[in-house]
Amino acid sequence: PGCQRSRFSGVPSDEPKNRLAVSASWCASSNTTALQAAVDSFARTGVNVGGVLMLPAGTIKITSPIALPSNIIVRGQGNAPNLSLNQGATLIDASATTYAFDTDGTDEAWNVVIEDLAIKSAGTAGIRLRKAYHSSLRRVSCFGSSMPIGVHITSDSYFNSIIEPNINGLASGIGVLVDGASNEITILGGVVRQNGTNIKITGECNGVGIA
Secondary structure: OOEEEEEOOOOOOOOOOEEEEEOOHHHOOOOHHHHHHHHHHHHHOOOOOOEEEEOOOEEEEOOOOEEEOOOEEEEOOOOOOOOOHHHOOEEEEOOOOOEEEEEOOOOOEEOOEEEEEEEEOOOOEEEEEEOEEOOEEEEEEEEOOOOOEEEEEEOOOEEEEEEOOEEEOOOOOEEEEEOOOOEEEEEEOOEEEOOOEEEEEOOOOEEEEEO
């Protein structure tokens, strides 16, 4: 309920062919299980494995992390520089869980994209990428004075990027943490500031570029 599956027409060739649109009314209350089922459905689409999960503007409350497989795009309607829902932002309220989004960590996750949304007050980190390859966070905001980490890239992750982030105001937290032998990480543009520590790189990390 609240989801509509369709095919793209004329979309870029590097995007999955399947998409699933989630309605605003469906997200009015916590629907973590159904949202995870929508993500998981992309693994059962035959030759077109993967897909684009399109989230509506407004607040979406989750109570456990959304686990992301390979070849998925999670696309909001905008992160709004001032986090105003009146500007059409998609806000993930993760205050009741550890992470908003998390890759599996057991299997490798390839080509995961999260874009154009904001994450509020996750208990451990807004987004965790584990064993992630060629994945990208694009125009994602993380905020909330009690959030320990905005973005955590760990566990042998390679060739990932954070593009135009807005990670701001994690009073005693870390904006971006890269550790666990993660290599070739690019942070391009955007804002990572006014956090306890803006960017922290530990462990056997090589090829971290900030521009």
